[in-house]
Amino acid sequence: MVGIIVQLAISWLLIWVIEKKDLSVLGLKPTRQRIFDLGLFFIVTGCCAGSGFLIRMCLGERWELNPDFTLRLLAEGLWWNIKSVLFEELIFRGVILYILIKRTGMLKGIIISAIAFGIYHWFTYEVLGNTTPMITVFLITGLIGLLYGYGYAKTFSLYIPIGIHIGWNFTNNFIFSEGQIGNGVLVAVKTNQQASVSYFIFFMIIFLPMLTMTVVNYLLIRRKKQVVLDDKK
Secondary structure, three states, X not given: OHXXXXXXHHHHHHHHHHHOOOHHHHOOOOOHHHHHHHHHHHHHHHHHHHXXXXXXXXXXXXXXXXOOOOHHHHHHHHHHHHHHHHHHHHHHOOHHHHHHHHHHOHHHHHHHHHHHHHHHHHHHOOOOOOHHHHHHXXXXXXXXXXXXXXXXXXXXXXXXXXXXXXXXXXXXXXXXXXXXXXXXXXXXXXXXXXXXXXXXXXXXXXXXXXXXXXXXXXXXXXXXXXXXXXXXX
């Protein structure tokens, strides 16, 4: 939490020095529409992320409720995901993206932000130096970075990218316990090896949920009215 406070302080300093504005450019002030967007994109993304696990269960995997699950564990898992998402969003979709959009235009700003987001994940996924994983990670996270950036640029608010980001991470990391924070809501009690021998099944499990999430969220964002930069409150 201290790190996020420091990020906000640095963000305020940057936006004030460069654009003579304040943190309102992040669109963090809660409104009915922003809260609705947060919930909508969280649910839609969570359903898309969960579809991959549903396919796996149809192929023979079995998941059961974590015997150690408690409401406290749920709160801790949600808070961990919120903190990690806020950390990344404040860096890649925060005041720097605002400045990029203002100085280079929406498209270039989003692309630069997405490229940085993809490179950043070389380090978080520890694939630096391995060419094939680097390309794969860059393409996947860069594509998602484009979606997050578009969500911010269309509304000049972080609620949509945060909703998508948390929906994806929380479902994969905690609902289905395949993240780095240990067991969450559901734990696998029976695995299936078919995905390792079938490219089609591998695609269905890994890439179809991600592509579905990207396309559906893109279409939802596209329907939203563009917020004019200088009129943003």
